[in-house]
Amino acid sequence: MSHSGILDRNLTIAQAFDAEGGIYFRQRRSTRAPARTLPGFGLAMGVTLVYLSLIVLIPLSATFVMTAQLGVRELLSVIGSPRVLSSLRLTFSAALAAALIDALFGLLLAWVLTRYAFPGRRVMNALIDLPFALPTAVAGIALTGLLAGNGWIGAWLATHDLKVAFTPLGIVVALTFVGLPFVVRTVQPVLSSLAPEFEEAAQTLGASRLQAFTRVVFPALLPALLTGFALSLARGIGEYGSVIFIAGNIPMVSEIAPLLIVTKLEQYDYPGAAAIASVMLVASFALLLAINALQAWTARHRRDTQ
């Protein structure tokens, strides 16, 4: 299995629990007496819960507490203001567009990387993780430099009257960049565990090459592809560093919601910032639940097809 990166480990956790973990513990309990034969449960659990609460949970709850103090009418007037609404709309639609592009090209890259041998394959495989490893600010200035009117690509685009940098299109480009590894690294392990014999068998039975892909390969990949899409979407919604350089940040046109949070904070409007953050957090939590469900589905699906 040729994959690396952060994402697919997430998949492995889900699989470990779904496919082996639960059964492992259950079998253990039935054959050997107590499950807690090893020491350190109290200490490990204590450290985990205290740390998680102090660093993550209590601070996150501050957002909701601050928002709740606003009251319904004031909350609606913050969220309902045209500038906030337009930034939320832009954030979600740009993330959606980028996640769709990532799903398409991520599938292509995963396919090429697992099904073909060619010179440079290993380099290409390693490069896929680059958007994880590269600081987002660096990605932002690099993409902006490339796409600005005098940049390597931007100058060529300008001769065709196309403008990408400092428009919403630039935001989509930046989000596509940061979201790409999520799709590739979720689809890749599933594709490599799906033996080419499946397609070959379909073709022997009279399916065309296209039918073999759409009826045999694609359905098997779908849960993983959707997981990758959702992960890339979640990342795109929250992304800040790579976007602010390329967006131009014009209110009502190319101002994303995270930037508006920063702006409100700089004006010491804590409740306003917290209100926008709450909307984004609710969206993130919903996506996280969807991703968990999708990953459980992927794990089940994978077991069935193996």
Place this chain on the structure above:
Amino acid sequence: MSSAVHASVAGGVAWPASPSRAEWERRLLIAAAMAFVGAFLVLPLAFVLASALRNGFAAYVTALADPDALAALRLTLVVVAVAVPCNCVFGIAAAWAITRFDFRGKNALVTLIDLPLSVSPVIAGLVCVLVFGQRGWLGPSLEALDVQVIFAVPGIVLATTFVTVPFVARELIPVMQAQGRDQEEAALLLGASGWQMLRRVTLPGVRHGLVYGVILCTARAMGEFGAVSVVSGHIRGVTDTLPLHVEMLYNEYQFTAAFAVASLLVLAALLVVVVQSLFDRRRRAASPA
């Protein structure tokens, strides 16, 4: 790209029917993938390096030797030196509790550990301000104690720690799950204490996962921008990390200097990617799957 086409004989998986059409399809798909990777991943890297060296190597070195750039590098290393060990201890404790014991709400705990990955970095910074800021929950008491967290180094460390919480834990959990607990039970039977077992049996067994998690955690901690940008206050030479320094130079139109500092981060990212692919190969060699 032509070399890829010539080497097609080496072939990956051959389709049974109509080889010429399959071959044509193969070339087309590989070419499309290469074009995409070239435009999206290689060009930005090349652009950073070319822009950094545009005014010659001497200008490049001058930009890096700037006292503010060095201060930013130092602060970045300090942040990494605090955030990574903290998350490392947390990761080991969480992985131990999750993989070695059975308890209710285990899946919920795993989801909570992953939570910071789906929270916008800006919100990670925001929550620090809401708790520790001048008008935040602890603001007045911190002021009374004359401790500054926001717009100072502790805030930067906290925000970075928040963002990098999951990295070590999520690498360790699957590895420790796969390792099983037979060896640890054996060590205890042979009279080892809990700490001896952890140090001599558990950790050596999962060292690859641990190192891998630390690398990912370090990379993210070095490069974190959104969260840190909210809490930093952008005080030159004091609360500027490397990514923030890049932003500051860029916004001041000092492009060569900005790209020179950025090139350091690019080199670090390339190093991470290379180490990652080496680890991946070792992992593949180690497991038959």
